[in-house]
Amino acid sequence: MLTVARIDLRRLFKSKDYWIPMGFLASVFFIGLPFLLLTIVTSTTSSDLVNKIGEVLQTLPGPVQENVVGTTPAARGAYMLSVYLLAPVAIVVPLTISSAVGAHAIVGERERGTGEFLAHSPLTEREIFMGKMLASLVPGFLATGVGFAIYSLLVNMKVGPLVGGWFFPTAGWWILIVWVVPPFIALALSVILWVSSKVRSTAAAQQAATLVSLPVIFAAYGVSSGLLINPVIAAFGIGIVAWILAIIGLMTGSRSLSRESLLGFGGDG
């Protein structure tokens, strides 16, 4: 399993066509967009904008309003933006990065002809599937870790002085990153790899992966926002459910890969 994952990651690392756009995507969502929004909110002198931020804060649920730190509308707005509104980025970006790898993982072996080599190798189907899974997970997890660290630094530097010091990551974000994001990515990837083992071409796999990952993204979006609002109650249960689904997905997905599918037979291929 580790051999397959290692070689896939090495190929990925050498493929600038992949990591340059994905690095750009992660930079935009974890750095560029937050920086821009937080700069606007914290440096605005427009009374209209400040008033609107105040209005938005009034619409938030009571517990959230209680948790928002800051004495001025701008500080409270920046805090809210940092902690609540950008949380789904933590799910969407790694999921996009991982699914781009996963969609190509198995069907790509068929297209290159290297599936024939794997089919004749002593690796078990499960080792091949789990190797592909690991190789798809690592870029997503890496993006999550690095992005999370940079994002934390950014919001602390931009918003910290306004709210009395460094405040990020909050407990909710720790739970989101460590306990909830990983199983969501694993769950989506197990389905995407299953699709990749069934379809005829990478293009078809990517289209199917998009369709498959959209509901997961929406679910994750809702979960991440809601979880940050009430982390103590929701986090543990949601995490448990996500992990169970991910394990079921992995077990089912690993059974979907056959040597015949690596050769281009079976499924739709």
Place this chain on the structure above:
Amino acid sequence: MPTALAFSHVTRTFGDITAVDDLSLEVPEGSITVLLGPNGAGKTTTVRLATGALGSDEGSIEVLGLDPLIAGNEVRSRCAVVPPKPALYDNLTGWENLTFTADIFSADHKGIKPAAERFGIDHALDLNVGGYSTGMRTRLALARAVLHDPDVLLLDEPTAGLDPESARAVLNLIRELAGRGRTIVLCTHLLHEAEGVADQVVLMGAGQAQIVGSQLDLADRYVTNPAVIIDAEDRDSLSALSRHDDVVSAEWNGALHVRLTHIDRLPGLVADLVGAGARITRVEPDNPTLETLYFEMQRSLRGQS
């Protein structure tokens, strides 16, 4: 001699297409078996069935005494397959491709460089395989195939599109491994390259092993008119041969290639020539090439059907 590969009434279909149809075949250990046949004869499917990469619909297969569908990983760890198009990772170097293989087959990395040197590809190991020529890719695929010293080597059209030097490297590998007691199965439709290599020739067609035997046995069975090469100091003295009762045909091609009604007629024929004053300088058997044999076998099969 023990059997390395045994197919017994094996059938494999893909939808409406029967790729292998009631195939029964035995490949002795340490032998070189050449599977001949046109495209679609079932050669590639036979190779894939042997390693368990494909499962059979009916029948049984044993490789080195093991069922590939039950002990597939052990079978595959003792086999190597060289497919028609070398399946390599283009954006990895030759070295990285070989280390990947060594890791999968639990082979020592120390064997990588010697294997690459053996096929003259060691100078390019630091380059990405995407920049390799067809010949270089095949040489790397051959180096990869021998890394774990397989007991059975299955070569599926390995010389397709190769330059003569690379094609020779393939044939040298076959002879060398067979000399060390390894079992070789070579699928090809390039008859000249299998010439003189095969211990056993299998003519495949419609997913079946239609004819099986050694090249000499098959020549006896399917070449009805034995051929000899005859030459003389005065070649005009041989001109009467074409009208001789025991001669089916006679053609000049460097020397006179004569097809006889029966090999027993040769001594009488030579005596007649000498009696007529010919000074004979050469009489030797003109063994049929594999190509001749192939078309004779095909003709025989068409006659049967």
